[in-house]
Amino acid sequence: MAFRSALYSKLLPALSLLAFLALWQVAAGFWPPELFPTPAAVARALRELAQTGVLWSHIAVSLARFVTAYLAAVALAVPLGLFLGRNPRCRQAIDPLVQVLRPISPIAWFPLAVLWFGIGNAPAVFIIFLAAFYPVLLSTISAVIGIPPVYLKVASNFGAKPGAVFLRVIIPAAFPGIMVGLHIAVGTAWIHLVAGEMLGAQSGLGYLIVDARNFMRTDSVMAGMLVVGVLGLGINQLMRRAESWLSRRWGGVA
Amino acid sequence: MTASVKISLQAVEKRYASPRGEDVTALAPVTLDIASGEFVCLVGPSGCGKTTLINLMAGFEKSSAGTVSIDGNPVRGTDPDHVMIFQEYGLYPWRTVLGNVLFAVEAKGLKGKEALEKATEYIELVGLTKSSDSFPRQLSGGMKQRVAIARALAVEPSVLFLDEPFGALDAFTRMYLQDELLRLWQEKRPTMVFVTHDLDEAVYLGGRVVLMAPGPGRVQRVITIPLPWPRDRTGESLGKYRRELFEEFHLVHQQAAIEAEYAI
Numbered sequence: 001m002a003f004r005s006a007l008y009s010k011l012l013p014a015l016s017l018l019a020f021l022a023l024w025q026v027a028a029g030f031w032p033p034e035l036f037p038t039p040a041a042v043a044r045a046l047r048e049l050a051q052t053g054v055l056w057s058h059i060a061v062s063l064a065r066f067v068t069a070y071l072a073a074v075a076l077a078v079p080l081g082l083f084l085g086r087n088p089r090c091r092q093a094i095d096p097l098v099q100v101l102r103p104i105s106p107i108a109w110f111p112l113a114v115l116w117f118g119i120g121n122a123p124a125v126f127i128i129f130l131a132a133f134y135p136v137l138l139s140t141i142s143a144v145i146g147i148p149p150v151y152l153k154v155a156s157n158f159g160a161k162p163g164a165v166f167l168r169v170i171i172p173a174a175f176p177g178i179m180v181g182l183h184i185a186v187g188t189a190w191i192h193l194v195a196g197e198m199l200g201a202q203s204g205l206g207y208l209i210v211d212a213r214n215f216m217r218t219d220s221v222m223a224g225m226l227v228v229g230v231l232g233l234g235i236n237q238l239m240r241r242a243e244s245w246l247s248r249r250w251g252g253v254a
Numbered sequence: 255m256t257a258s259v260k261i262s263l264q265a266v267e268k269r270y271a272s273p274r275g276e277d278v279t280a281l282a283p284v285t286l287d288i289a290s291g292e293f294v295c296l297v298g299p300s301g302c303g304k305t306t307l308i309n310l311m312a313g314f315e316k317s318s319a320g321t322v323s324i325d326g327n328p329v330r331g332t333d334p335d336h337v338m339i340f341q342e343y344g345l346y347p348w349r350t351v352l353g354n355v356l357f358a359v360e361a362k363g364l365k366g367k368e369a370l371e372k373a374t375e376y377i378e379l380v381g382l383t384k385s386s387d388s389f390p391r392q393l394s395g396g397m398k399q400r401v402a403i404a405r406a407l408a409v410e411p412s413v414l415f416l417d418e419p420f421g422a423l424d425a426f427t428r429m430y431l432q433d434e435l436l437r438l439w440q441e442k443r444p445t446m447v448f449v450t451h452d453l454d455e456a457v458y459l460g461g462r463v464v465l466m467a468p469g470p471g472r473v474q475r476v477i478t479i480p481l482p483w484p485r486d487r488t489g490e491s492l493g494k495y496r497r498e499l500f501e502e503f504h505l506v507h508q509q510a511a512i513e514a515e516y517a518i
Contacts, residue, residue: 150344153314158361158409159334168357172348250348 037219042226045219054208055227062193062204063231065121069128070189077136078178082170084137085144098137106130106192110199124196124204131192132185139184143177144170175250179243186239190232205231260413260445261288261311266320268306268471279470280306283320286464286473290412293439293446295460297453297499299507303471304449305417311447312338312415324413334362336413337406341421343398345390351377351401352386358405376408377401379438396427403435407442414439416448420455429487432459436483453503457496458485465499467506475502 021039028038037045049055084091106127113123151173155165197206205228212220268281281303288294296304309315310322313332322329324336332338345354355373364372377386380400390398399419406414416435420428432455439446450456456463460479467474479495486492 148342148344150340150342151346153332153338153340154344154346155357155361157312157332157334157336157338158358159332160357160361164361169346172346175348 034216034218037222041219042222045217046223046226049208049220049223058203058205058208059227059231062197062206065125065197065204066128066189066193066235069125069193070132070186072125073129073132073185073189074136074182077133077181078140081137081140081178081181082144082166082174085141085174086170091141098134102134102138107195107199110196114200119200119202121201123200124193124206127196127199128189128193132189135185135188136178136181139181140174140178143174143181146177147173172250176247179246183239183243186235187232190228190235194228258290259287260290260292260324261286261447262321262323262326263287263307263311264321264323266307266310266317266322268303268310268315269318281310282470282472284473285320286476288445288447291443291445293448293459293461295448295450295456295463296466297450297456297463298466298471298474299451299468301468301471302466303468304451304466306471307466308338308415308417308447308449311413312336314338334409335411336415337409337411338415338417339399339402339406339419341418343390343395343402345398345401345405347390350387350389351382351393354390354401355405355408358409362409372408376404379407379441380404380434394427395423396431399423399431400434403438407438407444410442411444413445413447416446418449418451421450421452428455433484435459440483453499454487454496457492457499458487463495463499465502465506467509474506477502 024039028036030036033041046055084094109127109130110123113126117123117126147170151169152165155169160169193204194206194209197204198210199206201207205224209221209224209228212218212224263284263286265283265285266281267279267283269277269279272278284303284307296307298304306315310317311324311329313329313336324333329336346357349357352373355377356369359369359372374383374386377383380403382397382400382404385393385397390401393401402419419435420431423431436459448456448459457479463477463479465474465477466472477495477499479492481491481495
């Protein structure tokens with residue numbers, strides 16, 4: 001049984017992938033190749049991009065922007081979230097502002113971002129930053145609010161100092177909730193990375209896609225999309241691994 | 255033999271404003287002295303103010319009138335010398351058994367080897383040495399409460415407050431832990447204030463049982479049970495006090511039922 005379920009877990013995804021490729025091949029037959037390239041054409045384009053080295057430099061640029069913006073968002077949103085979670089008055093004051101700013105898509109910030117920061121890395125980084133910032137901030141706030149009161153009662157009863165309460169109770173107690181936000185933010189940040197790079201950058205995977213479109217290289221467009229998808233999957237897996245490693249260290253509750 | 259007064263309640267009262275703005279009395283004035291090293295059980299149906307009363311003594315709530323004092327000093331807040339044990343254990347899930355006990359010991363100011371020795375000593379006292387490196391999630395409810403008891407005792411408090419500590423446990427575990435608690439109490443002799451809604455538990459454990467009544471929360475009667483420990487759960491001598499308490503409780507219940515009728 002174990003063998004069969006292991007077989008299915010490999011076989012079923014492989015089958016659906018094959019079916020998808022077959023469907024793609026058939027669908028591509030109805031349009032001219034410059035509008036809808038076949039899987040084989042996309043694979044060729046991908047190889048070409050990889051061999052010339054263009055692909056790798058774009059990937060490196062994209063990953064660097066992603067990591068910078070994501071870490072900056074985390075570094076700002078987590079402390080701010082911890083602070084707001086512990087201070088109901090400040091939270092009340094800031095909440096309406098957050099509620100108005102949050103529904104604005106990071107993409108909408110693009111015109112201003114270009115005006116303020118010019119063309120280059122900064123607008124893309126700014127947009128990824130915004131995309132990661134709100135999920136981390138909001139999940140940190142709700143994680144802190146959701147700390148069972150008994151944890152704090154116990155700490156106060158034993159006379160723990162405020163600094164110790166913060167470091168040894170509030171942060172670890174909020175940690176599983178913060179982790180959820182970090183995970184969500186990785187996804188939204190990666191999605192907005194490509195969008196940000198399509199709008200104003202001169203490099204990166206988003207730029208690669210736009211650039212290919214300008215030359216009507218739909219095969220390269222699709223190759224770029226494929227790379228974005230696969231890298232996104234890889235980042236998500238990495239995040240999941242980090243998460244389960246951390247939660248094991250955390251007593252297996254997260 | 256007159257033991258010294260440990261906890262003194264003088265006309266302690268708790269009122270609060272309900273969400274509709276009405277003045278609600280959670281606890282009508284209570285006057286009660288608890289002697290040093292005594293085991294007192296507060297028992298009564300829900301709404302009788304027993305949890306409010308223990309929270310006032312432990313410093314988690316402030317009284318609206320009257321004074322609560324321990325060792326002659328008015329209670330102004332929580333104190334590491336007066337430790338509360340909660341029904342929901344309050345263990346930190348990200349810390350092991352040892353880590354949880356260490357938290358309390360280190361909060362008290364012990365460091366390094368000294369802290370470790372103290373924590374280990376009390377984990378052994380409650381018989382959990384083998385589970386020292388386990389996380390709370392891996393323990394049964396009874397074991398979790400033993401960890402909480404070890405954590406509380408490790409700071410060597412003079413008063414232990416217990417708010418329905420065994421309320422979430424099955425009957426067998428509860429009886430076992432009652433005996434464990436008595437053993438630990440007789441070894442360390444802190445003053446015990448034990449809240450429960452279980453009359454049998456109150457009679458079995460308490461040197462005195464404070465029966466409380468609802469609407470508004472108040473002390474109905476205080477029954478002294480001058481039997482030595484360990485007690486025979488099914489014995490005739492305990493049975494006498496049990497009957498007395500049940501009769502009194504029945505009265506409380508009838509009154510509450512009648513008042514509820516009028517309220518409707």
